[in-house]
Structures are given as structure tokens and as C-alpha cells.
Ligand SMILES: Nc1ncnc2c1ncn2[C@@H]1O[C@H](COP(=O)(O)OP(=O)(O)OP(=O)(O)O)[C@@H](O)[C@H]1O
């Protein structure tokens with residue numbers, strides 16, 4: 483079986499900096515992959531490279547066996563790849579509803595503006611934002627803006643959804659809500675790549691974990707095995723974490 487997403491030796495240079503360096507990674511349909519690593523490791527750049535925000539400078543990206551390396555962002559969205567942005571960036575003057583409808587239009591899912599609005603309402607219902615549908619996006623709290631990012635992603639009817647720190651800055655109960663939502667999305671069969679610094683969160687949803695460090699993939703596999711990998715402990719988790727979780731289910 484071919485993987486749904488395949489990265490073959492992908493790199494992204496920024497000037498002299500190799501932000502993503504020769505990464506080969508594949509993700510199967512329906513899998514939830516946790517992507518972790520220190521600040522500046524290249525996690526966001528990897529998502530930007532897949533979605534053509536900052537295309538790969540070397541290597542190839544395949545989706546369903548099709549080479550998407552040189553496609554434009556809207557073409558990639560139309561194939562069913564969606565992502566949220568780490569720095570939440572709603573269109574502030576548009577309403578919450580219009581922001582989500584824009585996602586449906588961008589990915590080519592809506593037949594008309596009315597259809598885009600109807601779809602947007604469904605996603606706002608799902609993400610618990612329906613009561614704020616007609617407010618301007620600028621009025622939302624951080625937790626609400628993170629949910630708006632999720633709703634915008636869902637409006638693209640993704641088959642692969644990439645979540646870039648959707649829990650950052652949220653309180654524990656907001657994180658629980660977000661996790662429940664992510665699980666429901668995964669249950670629909672959507673493949674998910676989740677970038678996340680909170681290890682509890684990563685461990686609770688990931689079937690597999692990949693670790694980036696200085697742009698390179700230093701580990702990839704079953705979550706507990708990855709957490710015990712000395713390279714991962716040294717680069718990211720630290721020995722205190724490793725000692726606390728030694729030998730057992732982390
Ligand atoms: N548009 C850009 N122009 C120049 N350098 C960039 C650009 N985007 C990212 N970088 C650099 O690439 C490296 C990887 O950054 P990236 O944002 O992908 O890391 P990250 O793993 O997402 O980190 P964080 O956990 O802090 O979000 C960093 O050194 C960063 O400064």
C-alpha cells in the first residue's frame with residue numbers, strides 16, 4: 483500500500499540556513515502523527531513545505547502517489563490538504579462565519595456563497611463557535627481564534643489536516659475540549675499531523691511520533707519507543723523527563 487503522504491529527501495533552505503534538511507517521511511491514511519522537536523527545529527517549515535507556503539528547495543512531496551511538490555497552495559488545498567497556522571491569522575474585519583466560508587471557497591468546496599456559509603455554520607457548530615458567527619474575528623479570545631483556525635481547516639474538507647500548535651496558550655480545560663475535537667476529526671478518517679510541545683497532549687493522541695532537530699528527522703516510530711530514544715532525550719525531552727518516564731508507559 484502506498485502511503486497517503488510521502489516526503490522524499492525534502493529540504494528547505496532560507497539563505498544559508500537548512501531549516502528542513504533531507505527529511506524522508508511517510509504518513510498513512512487515517513494515521514495521527516505527532517511532530518515534535520525544539521524551537522526552531524523546522525516543524526512549521528515542514529508544514530509550509532507540504533502546503534507550498536514555502537516550497538521545498540530539494541526533494542519531492544507526494545500525496546496519494548501524485549507529485550505535488552511544485553503545485554500552488556490552492557491546488558494543494560483542493561486535493562484535500564489543510565493546515566492551521568501557528569500564528570493565528572483570521573481576516574480581522576470579516577465575521578467569524580465569513581472567515582470559515584473563505585476556507586470553503588479557497589479549497590473549492592462551495593458551489594456558491596450561500597453554500598459556503600451553510601458549510602461554515604456546520605463547522606462553527608462543531609467547534610463551538612456558532613454563537614460568535616456574526617462577530618468580527620478580531621473580537622475572539624485566543625482559545626476561540628484557535629478554534630476558528632480549526633473550523634477554517636475543516637471547511638477545506640481535508641483528508642490530511644496539519645495542526646500547528648493549536649493548543650498553545652490554552653488552559654487545561656480548553657486543551658481538553660480541543661483534544662476531544664481532534665479525536666472526533668480523526669474518527670472521521672482524516673489523517674492528522676499535529677505539532678505540539680505539550681508531551682501529555684502528544685502522547686494522548688499520536689499513534690506515531692516523528693522528531694525534528696536542526697531540520698533533520700532524528701526519530702520516527704511508536705510513541706513510547708521514540709520517547710526512550712537517547713537522541714530524542716538529549717535533543718528535546720531532557721534527562722529529567724526520561725528519568726520520570728523510565729521503563730514504562732510515558
Ligand atoms: N520565512 C523564513 N525566513 C527565514 N528563516 C526562516 C523562515 N521560516 C523559518 N525560518 C527559520 O527556519 C528554522 C526553523 O523554523 P520553524 O519555524 O520551522 O521551527 P519550529 O520547529 O516550527 O519552531 P517553533 O517550535 O518555535 O515553532 C528557524 O531557524 C527559523 O528561524
Ligand SMILES: [Mg+2]
Pocket residue numbers: 525526527568
Ligand atoms: Mg513552529
